[in-house]
Amino acid sequence: MSRSRFLEIPKLDARFPFRCFSDLGQGFVYPHWHKEIEIIYVVEGLIKIGVADELVEVKEGEIYYFDSGVPHYFLVSPESRRLVYQFDLSLFSKIFLDAKYGETVQEVFSKRENWSRNWSQEMQNKMQTVLQQLYDQSQLLDEGGLYLFYFYLHQLLFYFYGELPKKSKETKQVVSNESLRSQEVIQKMDVIFSYLETNYQEKITLESVAQEVGFNPQYFSRFFKKNTGITFMAFLTEYRINMAKSILSSEDLPMIEVAEKSGFNSVKTFHHVFKEYVGLSPKKYQKSISGN
Secondary structure: OOHHHHEOOOOOEOOEOEEEEEEOOOOOEEEEEOOOEEEEEEEEOEEEEEEOOEEEEEEOOOEEEEOOOOOEEEOOOOOOEEEEEEEOHHHOOHHHHOHHHOOOHHHHHHHEOOEHHHOOHHHHHHHHHHHHHHHHHHOOOOHHHHHHHHHHHHHHHHHHHHOOOEOOHHHHHHHHHHHHHHHHHHHHHHHHHHHHHHHOOOOOOHHHHHHHHOOOHHHHHHHHHHHHOOOHHHHHHHHHHHHHHHHHHHOOOOHHHHHHHOOOOOHHHHHHHHHHHHOOOHHHHHHHHHOO
């Protein structure tokens, strides 16, 4: 399978290749990679990211970034909020791209520790501050605000250059060794997610999805739990519950139709499972979000 199958091209202005936005973790972000740098700052809750053949849980206050070309995906993370920053390295002036001044900016991002859990608390605090300033300023980009925005952006780069710890030789070797395996995992997870997205309204068994990716059911169960943190059947149930919540918030349908459209085989099962996961009956949930 071609690596280009997973290429994502963020919608960045060629004159100003940067964007940042807030994400509430309500939906899956399917396996992908992009040439742009991506920084994630979790401001509320906890998020789960699939990257480099492992599941990473990034907690409130923590920061994680992806170097150019690193495949990754995000699981649904309810009750969370993350700030996402994506930028092309051409955003920085030529002086920072020139190797004669030391490391190129590409080398800087590829050689630093990606997770704030491996930084000092002081460094994490500094990065939290500048990332919040970048986000706030990006919402106010008039002519004068642009200068302040660039100031914060270059301050961020200076932190990467001078203060973020470098990866150890052992870490670099592990990353290198896992590169191909990570590609294989991303491909398999993409097949699984695509199958689920297409068939969630039908009966899905462990055997049927395992066959889809060429695994036996036992190996598939271990593989899926390792890369998502939960069993496939629990994941499928959460997916269906989230689909039901989406329908309840946007359509006024009989509960039997909501159950069918979200993949439940009976209204009774739907009502029981929904209340178990959400804490409210489907009808009460619908009323709570409509304000009626």
